[in-house]
Amino acid sequence: MTLEVGVLGYRFMGKAHANAMARLPMFFPDAPEIERSVLVGRDESALSDAAERLGFDSISTEWRDVVDDVDVFYNLGPNHVHREPSVAALEAGTPVFCEKPLAPTLEAADVMAETAREAGDDVPAGCAFNYRFVPAIRYAKGLLEAGELGEIRHVRGRYLQDWLVDPEAPWSWRNDEEMAGSGALGDLGSHTVDLLRFLVGSDDLSGGIERVSGHLQTFVDERPVEDGSETRPVTVDDAYTAQLEFENGAVGSLEGTRVAAGHKNDHTIEIHGTEGSLKFSLERLNELEVLREGDRGYETILVTDEDDPYVDHWWPPGHVLGWEHTFVHENYEFLSAVESGDEFEPNFEDGLAAQQVLDAIERSDERGEWVSLE
Amino acid sequence: MTLEVGVLGYRFMGKAHANAMARLPMFFPDAPEIERSVLVGRDESALSDAAERLGFDSISTEWRDVVDDVDVFYNLGPNHVHREPSVAALEAGTPVFCEKPLAPTLEAADVMAETAREAGDDVPAGCAFNYRFVPAIRYAKGLLEAGELGEIRHVRGRYLQDWLVDPEAPWSWRNDEEMAGSGALGDLGSHTVDLLRFLVGSDDLSGGIERVSGHLQTFVDERPVEDGSETRPVTVDDAYTAQLEFENGAVGSLEGTRVAAGHKNDHTIEIHGTEGSLKFSLERLNELEVLREGDRGYETILVTDEDDPYVDHWWPPGHVLGWEHTFVHENYEFLSAVESGDEFEPNFEDGLAAQQVLDAIERSDERGEWVSLE
Amino acid sequence: MTLEVGVLGYRFMGKAHANAMARLPMFFPDAPEIERSVLVGRDESALSDAAERLGFDSISTEWRDVVDDVDVFYNLGPNHVHREPSVAALEAGTPVFCEKPLAPTLEAADVMAETAREAGDDVPAGCAFNYRFVPAIRYAKGLLEAGELGEIRHVRGRYLQDWLVDPEAPWSWRNDEEMAGSGALGDLGSHTVDLLRFLVGSDDLSGGIERVSGHLQTFVDERPVEDGSETRPVTVDDAYTAQLEFENGAVGSLEGTRVAAGHKNDHTIEIHGTEGSLKFSLERLNELEVLREGDRGYETILVTDEDDPYVDHWWPPGHVLGWEHTFVHENYEFLSAVESGDEFEPNFEDGLAAQQVLDAIERSDERGEWVSLE
């Protein structure tokens, strides 16, 4: 059986997922056969060009027509477009893969997760937190689950970018609360929160995040519109910080920003336990730094050996992978789940859980006090 | 004129300062002449041994006899001993150099600063935040003051140690609220807060810290007494985190811990401005990473050139300095100020200012909400 | 017009090039249209599987039938198979893309280059030194050509692997002089020599390599055959070192090894000139370290900006590329040259030039003295 895939969105994420799908047959031959069937958007001409480039059979400007026609629906639009088409698809019994953050607001995320629950286990609803699929991150998770770090004491997550450091950098939907929900918090923080949940969130490690203190800051209040002389208000945060407390008492420290001069896509995760520590940096995503009991310093591991997660599909040791490979891995896992009817994670529950943390961070910022998650 | 110096404390800090004083004549020939005159402590026999080893002419078990006998009084005792002898010395008109944190509590720090104010400008009262005297930190300050980083947006300070990661690590006065005031917060956080104040605190940079959110955590509630079978309660924090907001809107993120497995003395400072960024790490204290306008990445500068701060006193480029050199530099500056009657910084006001931040962090932790500094 | 491509070889290099060709339409839409037409090998059943996996229309066990049937011929077989099919293809007027090293011996390389010369400029004959197509290397070349490093003084090239560190690691054709020509020297050294020629070989930089001193070493004389109890002799080097002198007097230092414990694919290039220096490491191939006039230390540049070589075809800044992207870039350039009739470099002359250096290193090793290149 060939799965017909419909995809909403043809820019950055559209290209990343189309590439991922195109690469499955050569590198993951046991992945289900798929057809990039229909590409969905609003601008017909841009859509046509993209469909040809990205290898789609047809286009549509009406997602409503698509969601129950296809076997799988990818929702890669801006945040404010995540809810409606995803809900419609799920209600039609069509599996959905939705980009992160799951939604611009907790309310929308709640509805989406509820719909996914109602659709049932046969209808996978995935949330595309691709960094769970970095081999080094999977390897780290293996170490954590094996107890190699002992009891978790500290986690630290930091996502630094600099594309808004210039006050004259142009306004985009990402600066608008209506469309994006939040700024650095939702865009970057959702990745960080999800990775921490994935890595240490299980009950025998740190457990869930129990309470948070959040701080959002907007340094530049309005930005010029791309081609015009006017400006539009920035209604989201340029940066956020947060303190966390986990169920087991572990302490967390988060940060995300779009104004860290010189940092392009610098997502780092650091974890300290009673037996060891580890460090990961997305800009060196083939590497993991690990300190285990008895070690005196971090060991810099190049996670490209044949028995490292996903690596046997690619190249010999030392032949490094790139950012885009995380999409191939997640597409492989998601589409395989669709075919087999198995569970896929991260799913809408994970998307919702991240959203609950982000929402608590925002409420904490507004109130100037810690906020508990149930 | 030779300055007679009296020193209370003969362990770690006593050795660090005695060494610093001993090295002045060879490397800082314009420093005032001094005599390591009297070493003060309680255990006469240990004191005698130390005095011989550290080059002191005499010993005393009674600081009251010493404070107005000497020309300068160094208070290097545990935190709870900072107040009384320092106040007595200043009241006697004797310049004081007191180890950090200035005091275990804000109340004590207030009294000490007030006494220093009353003693007047002729009686320097220094607080020994030695990391201000790392050449790379001085060099960083020069860049910041010259505006090379533009408007400050983010500061980040992290001080990681691991000597309490083992739950069986023995109890010491540093685990006791009465004697230490606080744990990682006072011991490590005071350094971090002072460095940030030093580097970005001026009005044309970030200005002062306006409000804080703090979190203190104690992971191990009691620890074994060194030679015995009993335990004593740990009444201070093993770790703290904090969020900061500065006057100019800059965002801060702080952390200090004694349970970060594998980290010995890992104090890092990172600053991002609209024009550039910098990073410093104490375990590589000869280096500074700097990103300036137009740069695409951090430049790793070895701050050992002849015209770098203090370096012409030492060795040719690339012949790296160690941790202890910071004490030589601060002793040089402090003793020169004593001799000349010039101002010395960091002084008791700086010690108090750091204490105010630490105290606000503690109060914030207790209340679960942000606390403003006046 | 669609170019029909015939490919000899379906293992590691076959997969790398097939993937590269498959990705062109999405990322390099102006690349010529191609068809992965026929895959050539000896084992029909393995070949069939590979053809299906790698997307080839047909298979052949007889390269002679293929070389003038196709529009382009890729020779990705072991070194001792480079000569005959490549020569036959060129004689048939078919453009050839041959893996490196061009040949196992200088004599064979000579014949191949001579044949390419005779075939004329319309028949591109490329040698697949893929590391010329790393964005960071192209960026480095731009700096060098702009004179940013001044006169070249030192070059250093090192290629460290460890897959033969274990004396029980199995024998393969790569350990056999007949089939491979040489060991680490040809396999790794050819890459290093080519990169140095590419980066500094022009007349206004260091010019050509004038003379060499070489040293080849075999640490393990025989190795077990993969599935059997016997061993076979190792007749090539496990490691080599070389000293170089360039036309302008610059000094070179080379090394390649398969027994450097812990190093997987660690190819580093370092260059010092009178105005600056640079460093590159293949295991962190998105980065380049550059020191320019006036700089005090190396700037770590993430070469992933939109205007960096080839990067606009891929992802936004900081979304790192992997090893395989170098193949996409070289396939793009080579196939474009085939279509347009333009020159392609590195070509067989470059392959020959590298071989001349390798050969001189071997002769130097045998004689125990420096050997000049004409």
Next chain:
Amino acid sequence: MTLEVGVLGYRFMGKAHANAMARLPMFFPDAPEIERSVLVGRDESALSDAAERLGFDSISTEWRDVVDDVDVFYNLGPNHVHREPSVAALEAGTPVFCEKPLAPTLEAADVMAETAREAGDDVPAGCAFNYRFVPAIRYAKGLLEAGELGEIRHVRGRYLQDWLVDPEAPWSWRNDEEMAGSGALGDLGSHTVDLLRFLVGSDDLSGGIERVSGHLQTFVDERPVEDGSETRPVTVDDAYTAQLEFENGAVGSLEGTRVAAGHKNDHTIEIHGTEGSLKFSLERLNELEVLREGDRGYETILVTDEDDPYVDHWWPPGHVLGWEHTFVHENYEFLSAVESGDEFEPNFEDGLAAQQVLDAIERSDERGEWVSLE
């Protein structure tokens, strides 16, 4: 008994050793008592200033008067002054500590070593290769001796400086063959050769260096005299490279230069064995990178723990040491040997052995062929 020490030389090395001696009582209380007795030089006025600064009791412009008056004689003059006073001292039965390289020529080194042999074991003759006394190097030696790296395959030593990169950098005695013997080779290469001999030279590791190929290069033929308009010829090398073969077949690769833009004092040592690898860099001298059997990458060890070599004399873990501490350690060991009559290494035999390698490198360069050491 107090040892009276006479020191010839009062510039860079004079200061480094005087400081080392001055620090012994506080940090190495079991070191012999010494008196910085007499400082020897030619310029009486500069000498007086230096003696006061460096803590010497008296001065002398006539080393002949000093060598048998003192209990220990330090020869810290330029290379061409190493021989005569050292020989005279040894002949007078006075222990000698001589800076490296032992002599400007092999002939002179031979005479010096012969004299030391004749003086007998009671008269220690040390050669001041201070890098043997870096804690991280001692720690590395411990690992090597314990067999943790297995059989040695590769050693690599590189010493990069840049103080002559500018063609207008002034002439000094270090550019003159008569006075210095050689350039980068003797000054930097002697350190590298000694460290490699120290680390892997024992018979159960790589054994001795069996043969070498050398290359010396002078990029700038004449340099301006410091205060004047004329120039003087440069008669030594600016840079050298060498290839080595050790007794056990291990392969070595050396390099030293004064024209590596941006490198100040960058001495790196790398060793690969069949079981592991290690890396050391002088500019980060508190660190050692170690890869042991079963490790996947290098572990970055901060060699500042209490049980690391010499560290218990200094500060707690993570409180890093500097370059000058190596002098304290070597002075401690040498002076203790003088007092106790025990052997001290590195001695004149070690100095001679290094010189033999340097001489072979020079002869190899002249002849264009490998040169064997007996």
